[in-house]
Structure formats: C-alpha cells, structure tokens
Amino acid sequence: xxxxxxxxxxxxxxxxxxxxxxxxxxxxxxxxxxxxxxxxxxxxxxxxxxxxxxxxxxxxxxxxxxxxxxxxxxxxxxxxxxxxxxxxxxxxxxxxxxxxxxx
Numbered sequence: 879x880x881x882x883x884x885x886x887x888x889x890x891x892x893x894x895x896x897x898x899x900x901x902x903x904x905x906x907x908x909x910x911x912x913x914x915x916x917x918x919x920x921x922x923x924x925x926x927x928x929x930x931x932x933x934x935x936x937x938x939x940x941x942x943x944x945x946x947x948x949x950x951x952x953x954x955x956x957x958x959x960x961x962x963x964x965x966x967x968x969x970x971x972x973x974x975x976x977x978x979x980x981x
Contacts, residue, residue, distance in 0.1 A: 916924035937944070 912924065916928070918924065
C-alpha cells in the first residue's frame with residue numbers, strides 16, 4: 879500500500895468539499911434561533927426562563943459559599959492595600975528624610 883499526500887492532503891480535500899458549508903450552516907442556524915429566543919421581547923423569553931430555571935437555583939444553592947469566598951477575597955485585598963499603604967508611607971518618609979539630610 880502506497881499512501882500519497884497523507885493527512886494534510888485529506889484535510890485539504892475535505893476543506894474543498896462542497897458539503898462542508900452545510901456542516902456549519904445547521905449549527906449556526908440553531909445558534910441564531912437560540913439567540914433570538916433569548917432576546918425575544920416577551921415575558922417568557924429564553925433569557926428569563928434560563929435564569930429562573932437554571933442559573934438562579936444554582937446560585938441560591940451555593941450562595942453561602944460564594945459569599946464566603948467574596949468575603950475572604952475582600953479581607954485579603956484590604957490587608958494587601960493596608961500593607962502597600964504602610965510601605966508607601968515609609969518610603970515617603972525615608973525620601974523626605976534623605977532630602978533634608980542632603981540640603
């Protein structure tokens with residue numbers, strides 16, 4: 879058996895296939911339909927339904943965990959900001975002290 883072209887040649891032939899656009903047209907039509915459903919100007923549009931039935935229940939189930947993580951991040955950010963503030967004050971005092979000594 880002698881193979882000519884190999885994988886790259888096969889990919890090139892597939893990309894030139896007249897059937898290729900059909901493979902991408904159907905998913906893009908589904909995506910467009912889904913987006914239209916989500917943006918529909920009605921009380922029962924897709925975005926509202928997805929939020930009420932999927933996103934909100936998951937969020938409420940894990941709300942305490944999310945709050946805990948947010949609190950931890952907030953506390954660490956405050957500690958870091960305080961430490962940076964102290965270092966900036968020290969550096970400023972040192973610079974002012976050095977300037978006074980040199981004059």
